[in-house]
Amino acid sequence: MKIVKTVAELSGQLASYRKENRKIGFVPTMGALHQGHLSLVKEAASQADVVVASVFVNPNQFNNADDLKRYPRDLSKDAAMLEAVKCELLFAPDVNEVYPEEDKRVFDFGSLETVMEGKYRPGHFNGVAQVVSRLFDMVKPDKAFFGLKDFQQLAVIQNLVQQLNLKVEIVPCAIIREDDGLAMSSRNALLTEEQRKNAPEIARTLFDSCNFVPELTIEALKKKVHDEINKSSELEVEYFEIVDGYTLQAVDNWTDSNYIVGCIAVFANKIRLIDNVTYKNKDHEY
Numbered sequence: 001m002k003i004v005k006t007v008a009e010l011s012g013q014l015a016s017y018r019k020e021n022r023k024i025g026f027v028p029t030m031g032a033l034h035q036g037h038l039s040l041v042k043e044a045a046s047q048a049d050v051v052v053a054s055v056f057v058n059p060n061q062f063n064n065a066d067d068l069k070r071y072p073r074d075l076s077k078d079a080a081m082l083e084a085v086k087c088e089l090l091f092a093p094d095v096n097e098v099y100p101e102e103d104k105r106v107f108d109f110g111s112l113e114t115v116m117e118g119k120y121r122p123g124h125f126n127g128v129a130q131v132v133s134r135l136f137d138m139v140k141p142d143k144a145f146f147g148l149k150d151f152q153q154l155a156v157i158q159n160l161v162q163q164l165n166l167k168v169e170i171v172p173c174a175i176i177r178e179d180d181g182l183a184m185s186s187r188n189a190l191l192t193e194e195q196r197k198n199a200p201e202i203a204r205t206l207f208d209s210c211n212f213v214p215e216l217t218i219e220a221l222k223k224k225v226h227d228e229i230n231k232s233s234e235l236e237v238e239y240f241e242i243v244d245g246y247t248l249q250a251v252d253n254w255t256d257s258n259y260i261v262g263c264i265a266v267f268a269n270k271i272r273l274i275d276n277v278t279y280k281n282k283d284h285e286y
């Protein structure tokens with residue numbers, strides 16, 4: 001696997017793939033890789049001729065300076081993991097390479113960004129859109145792979161691609177979980193032993209909640225999930241919303257949409273974990 005740090009080196013390498021007519025699959029990451037990221041690379045390898053990954057901790061998407069400082073970084077470990085799953089090219093730029101000057105673009109994702117993550121992390125999705133649009137411009141991938149754990153991010157990126165009329169196909173990929181159900185996340189490494197022991201309660205409660213659909217009303221199910229997770233002394237729900245999977249707007253009844261998803265953010269002290277569960281999906285098979 002080649003590792004490049006500049007756009008010039010990246011472009012040179014990409015030009016050789018294009019000359020050979022190889023379709024490029026792209027997996028953008030912020031590093032601190034785990035099996036979830038590697039599953040994206042494997043999916044990319046199965047759908048494209050060459051896999052390009054990026055590792056870049058994007059300062060513009062952190063609305064909390066401590067969260068940015070705490071974010072785990074280990075490029076040589078990440079590179080070894082990517083190489084093992086047949087990634088051919090790793091782009092690991094520094095901040096000046098991605099943002100030679102301040103990115104002042106302001107995107108408008110309408111009601112997709114005023115709820116859930118967008119509501120609790122103001123500016124987050126604008127930062128995601130800035131970096132993803134820049135990376136897409138640099139890599140010009142045929143396909144790009146994103147995990148469904150970041151459910152709202154996926155919707156925002158699909159909207160970004162439409163707005164900018166980009167040629168890239170966005171491929172949603174299944175959530176990868178630890179054996180005890182906890183959704184894989186780079187932030188899991190920051191949990192204390194006690195928090196880590198309690199964290200699977202999030203997924204357990206979400207999965208269990210599916211057994212009460214449609215018997216419980218949406219309001220009652222939301223309360224049940226909240227109360228159950230908050231029973232753990234280590235966990236505190238920030239939000240739990242049951243939404244239309246396309247518009248991300250809250251639904252009041254199980255009959256309001258063909259695609260209904262429960263999205264949650266939970267604090268384990270300062271560590272913020274997100275997850276989601278699909279209650280109803282008549283249109284998609286993931």
Ligand code: PAF
Pocket residue numbers: 028029030056058061128131132150153
């Ligand atoms: O999901 C992530 O890891 C990041 O938000 C992304 C898409 C790599 C942009 O920095």
